Amino acid sequence: MITAARRKKNQIKSLVILTCFTVALIAFSAGVSSASTQRLVIGTASTGGTWYPLGGGIAKIINKHVPNVDATAQPSGASIENIRAIGDKKMDFALLMPDAAFFGFKGAETFKAKRPHEELRGVFSTYPIEQQIFVLADSPVKRIQDLKGKKIGLGAPGSGTEVMSRLILAEYGIEYKDITPQFLHHPETVSALKDKTIEAGMTLLGTPAPALMELTTTHKVRFLDQDPKIADKIIEKYPFYFKSIIPGNTYKGQEKDYHTLSYVGILATHKDLPEKLVYDVVKAVFENIGELHQIHVAFKQIVLKDAVKGMPIPWHPGAHKYFKEKGLLK
Secondary structure, three states: OOOOOHHHHHHHHHHHHHHHHHHHHHHHHHHHHHHHEEEEEEEOOOOOOOHHHHHHHHHHHHHHHOOOOEEEEEOOHHHHHHHHHHHOOOOEEEOOOOOHHHHHHHHOOOHHHOOOOOOOOEEEEEEEEEEEEEEEEOOOOOHHHHHHEEEEEEEOOOOOOHHHHHHHHHHHOOOOOHHHEOOOOHHHHHHHHHOOOOOOEEEEEEEOHHHHHHHHHHHHHHEEEHHHHHHHHHHHOOOOOEEEOOOOOOOOOOOOOOOEEEEEEEEEEEEOOOHHHHHHHHHHHHHHHHHHHHHHHHHHHHOOOOOOOOOOHHHHHHHHHHHHOOOOOO
16 A cells, blocks of 8 residues: 555655656757757948848848848948858858959959859849048039059958959049059048048949948038949949939038939859758748848848849859749749
């Protein structure tokens, strides 16, 4: 006959065993869940521009709408660094300027001495990015041609901004030997102009750019227009550029329209990323595009009908499948 004391002892023992089993099951389930979660890194640019919040917005949509994926936006030195990181599979997706992507894929310009990055694949186009060339309002520099002999912030070393700065200056007859080049990230360029350690800045940022909004709030700034005839020659030579206008009063003190050159930034990936994953990412972004539009006014220009424009590299099969379903690609 089992006594009450023994019965109670057996009940306690059973409870302990059940508790241990439950804890073990929870731990195992968490381990399985963690193991099945794919982590994605999205390369952006410096924190002073619009690409970093764009990457963060894309990551947030992925995490919310694509199961078993944990995406994180990562600041970087922008296009050139991102291209190399994709090639090395240190980034899964990255925002790139189309000229840098084109040259990277072909093994030209900055990539001439290295292997072509033929692994690059297009995911979707984003929104126009404007080149903005600026000086302090009291500067003697009135035109882009006047930059010869000046100390200029050109963008991070090897970045898409730096590539475009060099290409544009060359069309105005200005080479690096004719100036004192300073290879600075966008926030560094703004700080250097404030401190007058440079005489001009050249950036590639979505408009309105936070770094330039802050600069024009504290300092009087003048933007240097592109010469229309030279701009035509640049576009003929580099067809991924196009003329654009930043409307007056976009920035404090900018009373007139600013005439410049732009192109459309792209999201790219590695050819080895699974087709279904890329398809799911593109689908999630464009079926929840309103979530991006709420982050920044520039992101309202990211719309489905323009998502295939200006892609300078081959499409990833996953992206191609989605846009084909939408009637945008054949």
